[in-house]
Amino acid sequence: MPATPPKPRSSVRLPGRIGGSAAVLALLLSLASCSSEEPEPEFLGTPRITVATHNDLPGMSYSENYDRSGLDFLVFQHVKEELDPVPFTEPVDVASGGRVTQLREEKADMVIASFSITAERMKLIDFVGPYVKTRQGFLVGPDSADVQRLSDLSGTRICTWEGTTSKEALDDIKNTVHAEPVVLTDASDCMKQLLDHEVQAVSTDQTILYGFAQQYEDDGLRVVPDVTVGVPQDYGIGLPKGHRKDCRKLKDWLKEYVGTSTWTRDVETSLPALTAADTAWISKHKPSDPEIEARSCRDSISP
Amino acid sequence: MSGNPAGHYSAQTSGDNAPAIGFVGKLFLSVFVGDVVEFADRAKHWGGWNWPPFLLVVLLGSYALISAPDGPPHQFVYVYLAIAGSLVLALARLAHPKSDRLARHWRVLITAAAVMLAVAGTVGMDYLSDHGEIDVSGRTRLTPRGEVTKGSELSLVVTGPTDRAHLRLTLTISDAKGIEGFCKPESHYAAQIRDRASTRVEKVHSGRTVDFPLGGLQGQIEVQITLWTEEGCQMNVSVAEAVLHD
Numbered sequence: 001m002p003a004t005p006p007k008p009r010s011s012v013r014l015p016g017r018i019g020g021s022a023a024v025l026a027l028l029l030s031l032a033s034c035s036s037e038e039p040e041p042e043f044l045g046t047p048r049i050t051v052a053t054h055n056d057l058p059g060m061s062y063s064e065n066y067d068r069s070g071l072d073f074l075v076f077q078h079v080k081e082e083l084d085p086v087p088f089t090e091p092v093d094v095a096s097g098g099r100v101t102q103l104r105e106e107k108a109d110m111v112i113a114s115f116s117i118t119a120e121r122m123k124l125i126d127f128v129g130p131y132v133k134t135r136q137g138f139l140v141g142p143d144s145a146d147v148q149r150l151s152d153l154s155g156t157r158i159c160t161w162e163g164t165t166s167k168e169a170l171d172d173i174k175n176t177v178h179a180e181p182v183v184l185t186d187a188s189d190c191m192k193q194l195l196d197h198e199v200q201a202v203s204t205d206q207t208i209l210y211g212f213a214q215q216y217e218d219d220g221l222r223v224v225p226d227v228t229v230g231v232p233q234d235y236g237i238g239l240p241k242g243h244r245k246d247c248r249k250l251k252d253w254l255k256e257y258v259g260t261s262t263w264t265r266d267v268e269t270s271l272p273a274l275t276a277a278d279t280a281w282i283s284k285h286k287p288s289d290p291e292i293e294a295r296s297c298r299d300s301i302s303p
Numbered sequence: 304m305s306g307n308p309a310g311h312y313s314a315q316t317s318g319d320n321a322p323a324i325g326f327v328g329k330l331f332l333s334v335f336v337g338d339v340v341e342f343a344d345r346a347k348h349w350g351g352w353n354w355p356p357f358l359l360v361v362l363l364g365s366y367a368l369i370s371a372p373d374g375p376p377h378q379f380v381y382v383y384l385a386i387a388g389s390l391v392l393a394l395a396r397l398a399h400p401k402s403d404r405l406a407r408h409w410r411v412l413i414t415a416a417a418v419m420l421a422v423a424g425t426v427g428m429d430y431l432s433d434h435g436e437i438d439v440s441g442r443t444r445l446t447p448r449g450e451v452t453k454g455s456e457l458s459l460v461v462t463g464p465t466d467r468a469h470l471r472l473t474l475t476i477s478d479a480k481g482i483e484g485f486c487k488p489e490s491h492y493a494a495q496i497r498d499r500a501s502t503r504v505e506k507v508h509s510g511r512t513v514d515f516p517l518g519g520l521q522g523q524i525e526v527q528i529t530l531w532t533e534e535g536c537q538m539n540v541s542v543a544e545a546v547l548h549d
Binding site for chain 1 (some may be wrong): 534
């Protein structure tokens with residue numbers, strides 16, 4: 001068998017070689033362009049933040065026909081602007097009793113829902129706050145016009161709802177004021193009972209009560225001025241544990257935010273009944289930098 | 304000369320099993336007394352002048368340890384270090400009486416250093432007995448007990464003799480109820496020695512230490528405390544540390 005002469009290098013193959021080189025070059029260029037791309041913005045270890053909030057607290061976290069309002073909602077809007085370009089999903093609703101659970105079960109990445117910072121909760125989740133301070137007060141109906149002092153509530157039924165810190169304070173005054181605490185599922189249940197005269201007062205944080213007083217102004221509901229029980233309540237933004245760098249970033253932003261006129265305007269816009277009732281409302285409700293430092297991004301109370 | 308002559312440490316045996324018994328006996332002596340014997344051998348060469356400084360160091364060290372007063376352990380660190388150092392140096396000098404590696408003046412210097420450290424330890428302990436810190440946390444009584452609120456006035460009494468010129472005090476303020484919220488970070492107190500306004504301190508937070516000059520006060524010490532906390536807060540106050548010192 002005669003040896004096959006080697007094929008002469010054909011010029012026909014040249015375009016194929018050029019094509020191959022071009023393909024390799026294109027691949028390299030595309031890889032290079034991939035590596036130089038900015039990484040996806042992340043916060044709390046997720047590329048898209050889900051915020052949980054209430055929907056039934058007028059003045060704080062309220063939703064009507066998919067239109068949200070209240071101080072919690074405004075804080076959420078500012079957080080969103082601060083973290084831009086990190087994308088946020090539409091806020092999800094949460095009940096008072098489910099706030100810690102939603103964070104721990106990763107159903108929400110952030111909770112902005114009139115969420116009081118407590119030592120017990122600090123062990124389970126991180127807080128950034130407070131963004132507003134308040135105290136537990138009393139909302140009464142028109143038939144309780146004579147209620148001016150705590151002792152005037154003697155013998156009455158006072159409603160609060162589950163998952164809040166308000167129940168403990170009512171238990172504390174049970175023996176001194178001789179008022180019967182009634183604990184229902186949520187805020188709307190208590191408001192219904194108050195309007196139906198089944199309870200004589202609703203007790204929770206004054207920020208929430210002033211929101212209800214505003215909403216039910218025509219029904220003659222009012223917050224009893226200067227009557228408070230329990231320890232001061234500090235509302236914070238709840239975050240899951242394990243993201244201290246992001247937590248501190250949010251804390252630094254919060255300290256700046258509460259020091260601006262935007263904060264004052266946000267409270268005035270959301271809770272006009274509260275700001276109108278007390279000219280010294282800023283000193284009572286505005287947190288200081290040391291207060292934010294002592295409560296933010298910690299596992300326990302400082303010092 | 305071949306073999307080792309039987310000295311007074313060698314085992315003497317006779318009979319059928321004599322070699323075995325002799326071996327066990329030597330092993331026994333080697334294991335249990337061999338080192339001591341070797342040590343005693345060397346001790347024969349110890350210089351007579353090494354013993355008095357060693358005994359002096361042991362004596363001074365023992366006296367210092369026996370006369371140690373009560374008090375916070377941190378203040379005894381230097382005294383214990385001095386005593387331990389003196390003992391180490393004295394023992395080293397005793398164990399190597401005529402070391403070729405050490406010049407004579409170094410040997411003298413080590414002996415002198417051992418004695419000086421022992422004296423320093425003894426003097427230091429004596430000073431601590433007279434001027435050292437006395438932990439009086441266990442001698443304090445804080446009233447009223449239990450939960451206190453904004454404006455509550457408390458009285459802290461330190462019983463027993465006032466042997467020092469100052470009282471160093473650390474109080475802890477904690478929330479009585481942690482479920483509802485907390486007030487600890489903003490809570491603080493003012494305090495002064497009873498009837499001595501010049502000793503008044505203001506805005507002392509939990510865990511901070513304050514120092515009160517006692518100015519010749521005799522007998523029990525009474526500190527008046529006024530708590531400041533937010534309205535509605537219920538707090539517990541306790542003594543973390545109370546120390547008398549000069």
